[in-house]
Amino acid sequence: MPLPELHDAADAAAQTRGEIVVDGIGVSPGVAVGPVYLYAGGAYQADPQELGEDEIEAEAERFERAIARSERELGKIRLIARQKLGDGSAGIFDAQALILRDSQFYDRVHDFIRKRRMGAGWATQEVLDEHRQRLLASDSPLLRDRAGDFFDVQNRVLRNLQHGRAVSRIDKNRIVIAKNLTAADVLLFSRHGVLGVVLDHGGPTSHVSIMARALGVPTSVSLHGLAAQVNPGDEVIVDGFSGRVIVNPTDETREAYTEKQARFANLEATRDEVVAEPSETADGHHVSLQANVEFPQEFPLLHTFGAEGVGLFRTEMLFLTQGRALDEEQQFEVYRDAVAAAAPHAVTFRLLDLGGDKVLPMARREANPFLGWRGLRILLDKPEILRPQIRAILRAAAASGETDAPARLLLPMVSSLDEVRLTRAAIREVIAELEEAGVEHRSDIQVGIMVEVPAVALMADRFARVSDFFSIGTNDLTQFTLAVDRGNDLVAGRYRELHPAVLGLIAQTVEAAHARGIPVSVCGEMAADPRITPLLVGLGVDSLSASPAYLSLVKRVLRALTMDEARDLATRALRQPDADAVGRLLDYWLVCHNRDLAALLGADDAVRR
Incomplete structure (x- = not known):
């Protein structure tokens, strides 16, 4: 059957099936409506x-020829990335190219061939599978996400060993549904109007999610088996805000999301x-909007989204993707590029936040890792990790101009005043070493703390005396305050970041910081939610840090409110009995102030209910 007829037949079959609604994780904002293209790479x-x-x-x-072909392919993909997204956007593929010649892969495969007399394909599969399985076995979703890079490299090399062709072609104007994709797939699909x-x-x-955000492609992930439930040509709706995916929508549903799509298009224009x-704010109160980043390939997005x-x-991600500690020079090069990309603004480098669900080989197995050996506790016990990172950051800071921040x-993961004092002492010692050695660095660096442990929020006035700024990590602060593991499906529904107890700790932290004249930022997921922006501003937060793709939406809300309105909203929110009541209050506020954004985020539906 010719392809057009095949799609027509699939469309007719889809009409006999009911609407299917599945909730995933929205990772790239926007709304897409169109026919399915099932991709089985x-x-x-x-x-x-x-x-x-x-x-x-x-x-x-034969192995060397496959590596060379793989390098040429990645070179072409890097060129496409730069053409579509600008210089500095090809970091994902630079990293994959480095894997090809990394001694842990390249030399080991040669050893397998020469010493074990193993075929190149089987050797490639064995070596990269070992790395990939180690990442997939991690408790950290961040680390598991990195396994895709190794799969992409493995697939590319095996294909070139078998003389296969790279195929990332789709019918135009389709929504791609697959079990998994690579960042290269998404980039190449974008040339065909995905x-x-x-x-x-x-x-x-x-990296797939990062690339989708950079390209502006609405994306939902973690749908767990949806690819097996749809057919080619089925109509599907993707809500990249909520993560909801609707297969074979009713006319009413399609109309509602088509309107939502048009609203977002107007905003994007x-x-x-x-x-x-x-x-x-509308009355001239400045609130800094900054970016959360993890990888160099995100640096170009700083300017794109203002x-x-x-x-x-999050410097730990550089370590986690490598599965090992990076030396001072390797860190310095990345940090220096970050300082240059952000100029004239500042970069806030969080020291390695390891432990919990982010584990390196030196970690110990613990019954309750979130409350165990993690964050600053590890660094103070491991000066061989702490001091090189401080050196690299101080050296990289010198890349900024004299007038740059x-x-x-x-x-x-600060929990005691002694931890702050000990770390500050280590920083002073490193500065003295750099000065004595004549190494270029910048010593006027500010030192702040994460406020994510309730004890720190409750003692914020005392921590403010030894800190230059506070950064509130609402993700951990929420789960520690409510005794809820946000990664546990059995209790995830009880994880409520709008709980009045959490809001009260934020308010107390801001009040103590401002009494000492130091600024406060919020860098957790709350900062990326435009619904919550008025509340955080009303609580007195000085800056919000979120994934770059959400900053323009947050700014729209910020510029629509006055400080009096925000403070009044915060006062009322703190009086509410539970998170649901706070949520209704925020939804109603957004509907009254920005109907387009309220419709995109589902706030108008919540108010009508």
């Missing part, structure tokens, strides 16, 4: 092969104008 496999003595050299040469992406697997920090506007620097650089250093 080839997962190449290699069979065991034992080489004869006279076959070893030829097999090593409308949206839906994946069974993945998370918000995967004026995004550049919003980005150029000052980040302030971020006033980096409010949170100095870099900032953020201490993770």
Whole structure:
């Protein structure tokens, strides 16, 4: 059957099926409506092969040719990335290219070929599978997301060993649904007018999600089996805000989301104008909007979305993706590029926040890792990790100009005043060492702390005496305050960041900080939710740090409110009995002040209910 007829038949069959609604994780804002393109990218496999003595050299040469072809492919993909997204956007593919020649892969495969007489395909699969399985076995969703890079490299090399062709072609104007994709797939699909992406697997920090946000493709991930429930040509709706995916929508549903799509298109059409506007309330009160970043490939997004620097650089992700500690020079190069990309604004480098669900090989197995050996506790016990990172940050800070804001250093998982004093002493010692050695650095760096442990919020007045700024991590603060593990499906519904107890701790932290004249930022997921923006501003928060793609939406709300309105809203929110009541209050406020954004975020539906 010709392809058009096949799609027509699938469309007719879809009409006999009812509407299917599945909730995933929205990772790239926007709304897409269109027909399904089911993508089953080839997962190449290699069979065991034992080489004869006279076959070893030829097999090593075959492996080298496959590596060279893979490098050429990635070179073309990097070029496309730069054409579509600008210089600095190809970091994902630079990282994959580095894996190809990394001694942990390249040299080990050669050892397998020469010493074990193992075929190149089987050796490639064995070596990269080992790395990938280690990442997939992690408790950290952030680390599991990195496994996709190794799968992409493995698939690419195996395909080139088998002389296969790279295929990332789709019918135009389709929504791609797949079990998984690579960042390269999404980039190449974008050349064919992909409308949206839906994946069974993945998370918000995967390279696929990062690339989708950079390209502006509405995307939902973690749908767990949806790809097996849809047929080619089925009509589907992707809500990249909520993560909801609707298959075979009713006419009423389609009409509602088509309207929502048009609202977002209108907002996007004026995004550049919003980005150029000052980040302030309607009555002129400045609130800094900064970006959370994890990888160098996100640096170009700072300017695209008008971020006033980096409010949170999660440096641990550089370590986790490598599965090992990076040396001072490796860290310095990345940090220096971050300082240059953010200039004239500051970069806030959070020291390695390891432990909990972010585990390196040196970690110990613990019954309750979130309350165990993590964050600053690890760093103070491991000066061989702490001191090189401080050196790298101080050296990188020198890349900023004299009139640029100095870099900032953020201490993770603080729970006692002694931890802050000990870390500050280590910083002073490192500065003295750099000065004595004549190494260029910047010593006027500010030192702040994460406020994510309730004890710190309750003693904020005393912590303010030893800190230059506070950064409130609402994710951990919420789960510690409510005794709820947000990653546990059994209790995840009890994780309520709008709980009045959490809001009260935020208010207390801000009040204590301002009494000592130091600023407060919020860098948790609350900062990315435009519904919550008026509340945080009303509580007195000085800056919000979120994924770059959400900053223009947050700024729209910010510029629509006055400080009196925000303070009044915060006062009323603190009086509410529970998180649901606070949520209704925020939804009603947004409906009254920005109907387009309220409709996009579902606030208008909540108010009508």
